[in-house]
Amino acid sequence: MKKCVILVAMMFSGILVAQEGKPELEAVGNKVKATYYYDNGRVQQEGFYKDGKLDGAWVSYDEKGNKLAVGEYTNGMKTGKWIFFNANNLCEVAFENSQVASVKNLQKNALANRN
Numbered sequence: 001m002k003k004c005v006i007l008v009a010m011m012f013s014g015i016l017v018a019q020e021g022k023p024e025l026e027a028v029g030n031k032v033k034a035t036y037y038y039d040n041g042r043v044q045q046e047g048f049y050k051d052g053k054l055d056g057a058w059v060s061y062d063e064k065g066n067k068l069a070v071g072e073y074t075n076g077m078k079t080g081k082w083i084f085f086n087a088n089n090l091c092e093v094a095f096e097n098s099q100v101a102s103v104k105n106l107q108k109n110a111l112a113n114r115n
Helices: 002-018 108-114
Strands: 024-028 031-037 043-050 053-061 067-074 077-085 090-096 099-106
Antiparallel strands (some): 024 031, 031 043, 043 053, 053 067, 090 099
C-alpha cells in the first residue's frame, strides 16, 4: 500500500510538470485534445480540455511509451477511478471532488479480467 501511495504522489507531480510544456492542440467536437511530448518525441500525456478546464480521459506515459496512469477529469476535477501502473503492480485510486477517496492495490491480471 505504501508503494502505491508513493507512486500516486509521484504521478501527480509528474502530471503537473508535464502541463508546463507547450502541447500539440487539436479541436475534437466541443473539446480540445492536448498532447504533451518528452524531449525524445514520445507522448508524455494526452487528454482533453473543455472551456479551459481538464475534461475527459487523460493518459500519461513514461519516456519509453509505457502507460503510467489513466483517469478522468470532469470540469477540471479528478473523478472516478484512476489506474496507476508500475513495473510491479497496479494501483486503483478513487476520487471524489478531486480528493482521494480510496486506494487499492491490484494484480496486473486482475485489471485485464475486469474489462
